[in-house]
Amino acid sequence: MILQQLADGLVLGSIIALGAIGLTLTYAILRFANFAHGEFVTFGAYLALLALGQFQVLSTTTFGPLSFGWPLLASLAAAILATAGLALLLDRLLFARLGRAGVAIAVVMGSFGAALALRNLLFFAFGGEPQYYSRAIQIALPLLPRSVLGGVRATPDQLAVLGVTALLVIAMHLFLSRATLGRAMRAVAHNPQLATVTGIDVAAVVRWTWIIGAGLAAVAGVFAGLTVQIRPTMGLDLLLPLFAAVILGGIGSPFGAVLGGLIVGIAESLAVPLVGAEYRAAVAFLLLILILLVRPTGLFGERG
Amino acid sequence: MSLLQVDRLVAGYEPGLPIVRGASIRVAPGEIVAVLGPNGAGKSTLIKAIAGLVLVESGEVRFGGQDLRQLPAHRLVRAGLAFVPQTENVFANLTIQENLELAGFFLGRRRCQERVRAMFELFPDLARQRALPAGRLSGGQRQMLAVARALLVEPGMIMLDEPSAGLSPRLVAEVFAKLAEVRAEGTTILMVEQNVKAALALADRAYVLAEGREHLSGSAAELASHGDLASLFLGGANR
Ligand SMILES: Nc1ncnc2c1ncn2[C@@H]1O[C@H](COP(=O)(O)OP(=O)(O)O)[C@@H](O)[C@H]1O
Ligand SMILES: [Mg+2]
Numbered sequence: 001m002i003l004q005q006l007a008d009g010l011v012l013g014s015i016i017a018l019g020a021i022g023l024t025l026t027y028a029i030l031r032f033a034n035f036a037h038g039e040f041v042t043f044g045a046y047l048a049l050l051a052l053g054q055f056q057v058l059s060t061t062t063f064g065p066l067s068f069g070w071p072l073l074a075s076l077a078a079a080i081l082a083t084a085g086l087a088l089l090l091d092r093l094l095f096a097r098l099g100r101a102g103v104a105i106a107v108v109m110g111s112f113g114a115a116l117a118l119r120n121l122l123f124f125a126f127g128g129e130p131q132y133y134s135r136a137i138q139i140a141l142p143l144l145p146r147s148v149l150g151g152v153r154a155t156p157d158q159l160a161v162l163g164v165t166a167l168l169v170i171a172m173h174l175f176l177s178r179a180t181l182g183r184a185m186r187a188v189a190h191n192p193q194l195a196t197v198t199g200i201d202v203a204a205v206v207r208w209t210w211i212i213g214a215g216l217a218a219v220a221g222v223f224a225g226l227t228v229q230i231r232p233t234m235g236l237d238l239l240l241p242l243f244a245a246v247i248l249g250g251i252g253s254p255f256g257a258v259l260g261g262l263i264v265g266i267a268e269s270l271a272v273p274l275v276g277a278e279y280r281a282a283v284a285f286l287l288l289i290l291i292l293l294v295r296p297t298g299l300f301g302e303r304g
Numbered sequence: 305m306s307l308l309q310v311d312r313l314v315a316g317y318e319p320g321l322p323i324v325r326g327a328s329i330r331v332a333p334g335e336i337v338a339v340l341g342p343n344g345a346g347k348s349t350l351i352k353a354i355a356g357l358v359l360v361e362s363g364e365v366r367f368g369g370q371d372l373r374q375l376p377a378h379r380l381v382r383a384g385l386a387f388v389p390q391t392e393n394v395f396a397n398l399t400i401q402e403n404l405e406l407a408g409f410f411l412g413r414r415r416c417q418e419r420v421r422a423m424f425e426l427f428p429d430l431a432r433q434r435a436l437p438a439g440r441l442s443g444g445q446r447q448m449l450a451v452a453r454a455l456l457v458e459p460g461m462i463m464l465d466e467p468s469a470g471l472s473p474r475l476v477a478e479v480f481a482k483l484a485e486v487r488a489e490g491t492t493i494l495m496v497e498q499n500v501k502a503a504l505a506l507a508d509r510a511y512v513l514a515e516g517r518e519h520l521s522g523s524a525a526e527l528a529s530h531g532d533l534a535s536l537f538l539g540g541a542n543r
Contacts, residue, residue, distance in 0.1 A: 199381040
């Protein structure tokens with residue numbers, strides 16, 4: 001049992017991690033807690049669903065044992081672009097304007113309002129019923145026999161989610177440590193004025209932060225839709241785990257966010273047999289309080 | 305012909321509350337010019353206004369004939385005007401090497417690497433610690449890194465805000481010796497200083513700022529022997 005719980009937690013954790021990277025980057029660079037980040041996850045999932053309706057005609061074959069093929073990949077790409085566009089639009093219309101007023105809480109409340117509006121828009125457009133990218137039933141493959149601590153089974157889709165997340169995390173690490181834009185993002189997070197003096201166009205870096213953060217959120221949304229289901233509240237349900245992951249890892253640390261995401265995901269999953277599925281969401285909340293009490297700067301935090 | 309020309313500059317942090325109130329200064333190519341003045345005189349605000357980092361209400365700032373008020377702040381360094389702020393002047397979360405490579409990002413990869421090597425030759429202490437996060441450097445080494453970051457792009461002019469702040473006399477001498485070297489290579493320098501003695505020993509000319517405008521100006525030698533200077537600093541900004 002325990003191994004299965006760990007494996008399920010790992011899948012959930014990678015989805016949280018992908019969302020948390022974007023949240024921690026926007027937190028560090030734009031300096032506000034974006035409560036609409038969960039809605040980027042939901043929008044990503046639904047935009048991919050919409051796109052899938054168009055791309056489905058392209059091909060009906062799937063990649064080997066996976067439940068999807070080229071059409072879903074094309075839809076994922078479209079969802080990434082459209083979600084990035086949505087984030088840029090929100091920044092233009094809302095966050096940048098509120099930010100200029102110089103009242104930090106106004107931006108946070110603005111994001112709260114935007115989240116509500118976006119969520120209700122999705123309810124209105126798609127209804128509250130869960131939806132799926134594929135109706136095909138996937139067989140979970142036995143990875144370890146039952147004799148080993150209850151064994152582990154996972155669907156090919158879950159394994160794909162784990163693999164792609166690992167690749168994205170490595171790519172993000174290389175990007176932030178090697179690429180000029182990645183370094184510029186770290187520079188702006190540390191000191192925007194010094195970044196300007198260094199010749200960095202801070203406004204451009206902010207735009208790229210939205211694009212990357214929202215793009216990763218869209219991937220998280222599609223992965224959640226693929227391994228669980230697509231619902232208008234999926235992003236809301238992820239919001240607390242996302243913040244817990246970001247704070248656990250240390251605000252502004254993408255590496256910390258990934259680790260935090262995995263810890264929160266596994267903790268939630270392990271808690272299910274102990275407290276029942278209804279209370280799993282409370283686990284993220286308890287973790288969050290615990291971190292804030294014990295180590296407010298998180299595991300890798302630089303600032304308090 | 306001046307390289308930098310500031311005329312009747314009015315600038316501050318909030319509209320209608322100017323800190324710099326009509327300051328005019330000139331810097332000729334190859335000169336070292338110091339801006340002196342008591343704490344709170346508006347020296348940092350003046351230099352930040354030139355760099356486009358605070359609100360400029362009126363006046364002119366021209367650099368090599370270009371109107372700097374029309375240029376976004378992040379384009380200044382590409383136009384040949386580098387700035388070393390008073391505090392927080394390195395990226396503490398980046399390594400020394402990353403700090404330098406980032407400074408030269410717009411030079412192109414090969415040129416940037418060449419310049420990073422040149423800076424490591426000029427500042428051997430930094431070369432030895434290149435993989436260390438800049439936040440772990442001592443005050444003097446941080447200042448050296450900040451200067452190296454500015455020099456890396458081979459600017460026509462470099463502005464420094466209190467390069468001696470918080471440094472021991474030995475380190476001040478070391479930083480100022482580097483600045484003399486830098487000028488010998490043809491870089492024009494404008495520096496804000498509270499350390500009057502060290503600044504006047506290095507500078508060709510100086511301005512004394514009080515209440516947001518220049519109160520005295522002249523050659524470094526003239527000012528060094530000026531009686532008013534001591535009273536200005538000892539007695540605060542009030543005349
Ligand atoms: N960020 C800021 N916001 C508002 N006022 C400021 C800021 N920085 C400095 N000031 C004010 O501007 C005045 C001049 O400061 P500054 O230019 O730093 O002086 P100096 O560098 O000569 O010591 C001071 O009265 C200070 O209180
Ligand atoms: Mg100052």
